[in-house]
């Protein structure tokens with residue numbers, strides 16, 4: 366594997382960052398997780414847009430332009446002969462002193478890794494997932510804003526550990542007010558009486574690219590889409606539930622905190638959305654090879 370680090374390509378064993386990089390010392394940086402399907406990078410522009418928004422929010426000046434980042438991402442896929450896979454774009458504050466002040470960091474670092482990802486066991490896509498609500502709440506807007514895709518994911522990692530401890534793969538994270546925010550790396554949707562809803566960004570959800578794609582697909586299918594505040598009660602009494610994320614794609618949920626969702630099987634509309642999502646990922650995106 367060839368990894369892009371600050372404009373050069375390194376073999377994976379030789380692709381390194383300094384122990385003085387503030388990305389490592391403080392989680393000071395931002396990232397994106399992107400997928401390639403069928404020789405195309407899916408929603409590349411949207412991911413690079415979000416990287417710029419995250420960087421702006423933490424006052425991190427990207428050392429490359431939007432166009433250069435798009436090009437470097439595609440080029441990294443090409444060099445790795447990737448047709449289907451996962452791309453991790455990481456921007457760190459760069460090398461600084463042992464002190465958290467980012468002023469000591471002169472140059473941000475850009476890393477692009479093109480590889481593979483499998484976030485959940487394959488059989489769960491057919492069976493549906495069992496998830497639980499966990500004690501760790503999503504970041505407050507007044508702290509590290511949950512819209513920032515920062516390198517500081519400890520909050521979500523704690524929630525993931527709590528899910529692991531409960532013997533399940535994924536966690537429902539609430540916000541400080543007790544409304545549903547999202548899962549550890551996925552947005553959450555429910556379907557009730559044929560209508561689709563997902564928590565608003567103000568509830569602490571990430572502006573998920575897959576979330577937006579699924580909302581567009583649902584609208585095109587004539588499904589009503591809304592973004593109300595949701596409580597656990599709304600989840601328990603939903604007809605269908607699923608998670609969305611670049612890594613996860615669309616994962617049906619069939620049990621939440623011991624309550625069976627719908628008939629306990631992935632729902633009909635969920636399955637239709639999965640089908641339409643796969644059709645879209647296969648046919649659209651930034652071409653990698655000419």
Ligand code: PXG
Nearest residue numbers: 398550551552571573574575576610611612
């Ligand atoms: N919420 C959070 C907190 C995320 O980190 C999503 C929702 C879904 O957003 P997208 O834009 O991907 O639809 C994410 C995405 C990983 C991994 O390392 C994490 C994400 C994406 C891909 C892989 O498990 N985060």
